Amino acid sequence: MQKPTEVLFETQFEEDVYTGLTDFPKHLSSKYFYDEKGDKLFQDIMNMPEYYLTRKEYDILESHTAEIANLFASANPKFKLIELGAGDGKKTKILLKYLSENGFDFKYQPIDISQHVLNGLEDSLQNELPKVKVEPQQGTYFEALKKIKAENSTKKVILFLGSNIGNLLHEQAIDFLKSIQELMEKEDLLFIGFDMKKNPQTILDAYNDQTGITAAFNKNVLSRINKELDGNFDLDKFIHWEVYDPETGTAKSYLVAKEAQVVSIGKLDVLIDFEQWETVHTEISQKYDDKVVAWLAEKSGLKIESDFGDTEKHYKNFVLRK
Numbered sequence: 229m230q231k232p233t234e235v236l237f238e239t240q241f242e243e244d245v246y247t248g249l250t251d252f253p254k255h256l257s258s259k260y261f262y263d264e265k266g267d268k269l270f271q272d273i274m275n276m277p278e279y280y281l282t283r284k285e286y287d288i289l290e291s292h293t294a295e296i297a298n299l300f301a302s303a304n305p306k307f308k309l310i311e312l313g314a315g316d317g318k319k320t321k322i323l324l325k326y327l328s329e330n331g332f333d334f335k336y337q338p339i340d341i342s343q344h345v346l347n348g349l350e351d352s353l354q355n356e357l358p359k360v361k362v363e364p365q366q367g368t369y370f371e372a373l374k375k376i377k378a379e380n381s382t383k384k385v386i387l388f389l390g391s392n393i394g395n396l397l398h399e400q401a402i403d404f405l406k407s408i409q410e411l412m413e414k415e416d417l418l419f420i421g422f423d424m425k426k427n428p429q430t431i432l433d434a435y436n437d438q439t440g441i442t443a444a445f446n447k448n449v450l451s452r453i454n455k456e457l458d459g460n461f462d463l464d465k466f467i468h469w470e471v472y473d474p475e476t477g478t479a480k481s482y483l484v485a486k487e488a489q490v491v492s493i494g495k496l497d498v499l500i501d502f503e504q505w506e507t508v509h510t511e512i513s514q515k516y517d518d519k520v521v522a523w524l525a526e527k528s529g530l531k532i533e534s535d536f537g538d539t540e541k542h543y544k545n546f547v548l549r550k
């Protein structure tokens with residue numbers, strides 16, 4: 229590896245790529261999987277038969293719709309439904325449909341970093357559920373939540389679906405939940421999806437599909453470096469590798485160099501050496517059990533009010549309160 233005399237980073241992406249690839253062992257954050265191509269690949273993942281998470285959560289929402297809706301409206305029937313990382317809203321539309329058809333007094337506020345995603349969601353809601361009042365908010369979760377807290381006193385029901393929390397280490401998850409807790413009032417609710425521990429093979433299959441979609445998703449971080457930072461990664465010289473530790477519940481994704489190579493990243497003015505079989509750790513997808521969820525909630529100053537699971541308890545949605 230050749231270090232540049234002085235590197236001035238223009239973006240967080242540049243800095244994180246530089247830091248991650250000059251560290252030992254090497255690492256890159258999974259948040260960089262998601263550009264337009266990565267979003268599309270993740271959509272494909274959610275439709276794969278092996279990726280049970282989306283289906284399970286969809287089933288939970290579908291089979292408990294009325295119960296969940298009534299819980300949202302309990303104590304105070306007027307509320308704002310705020311979704312963190314809304315995406316295409318496919319699962320949320322089950323709730324939105326029920327709430328709107330049954331005269332609930334609510335507004336839907338999807339929050340997403342991507343304006344493109346929000347526009348698509350708003351258009352589709354306009355067509356499918358025109359009665360739902362939508363107030364999209366572009367930005368990071370915290371920017372948006374802070375603004376919402378400052379702006380009004382309506383009761384908040386915050387949705388954080390898809391086991392997105394699983395992409396955070398426990399310590400980061402606690403920080404994240406604490407920040408949400410600090411923005412919540414007594415009557416507010418957090419409705420959050422957790423992927424639960426299960427047969428380790430089922431988990432490995434979900435993150436290592438035969439068709440190679442997950443591999444392409446993992447390698448998309450390298451494509452982004454090529455495209456955005458003038459890199460010359462040869463994607464065929466890396467393999468996607470998934471491990472799952474059933475004791476800790478942590479699934480980890482790696483990119484493994486098939487041969488020794490030197491990669492140039494023009495924008496960062498750096499050459500990165502790879503030894504044969506050297507790894508780049510890219511993602512964690514944490515799996516939970518009831519005790520760990522209770523521990524995370526307690527550490528974050530939140531109380532578990534109830535939970536909804538599929539029949540096999542492969543996936544659970546928890547309702548948390550301050």
Ligand code: AVI
Binds near residue numbers: 281393394395
């Ligand atoms: C977005 N997140 C919850 C997904 C997960 O299951 O960790 C991302 C993903 N990575 C590989 N497949 C899906």
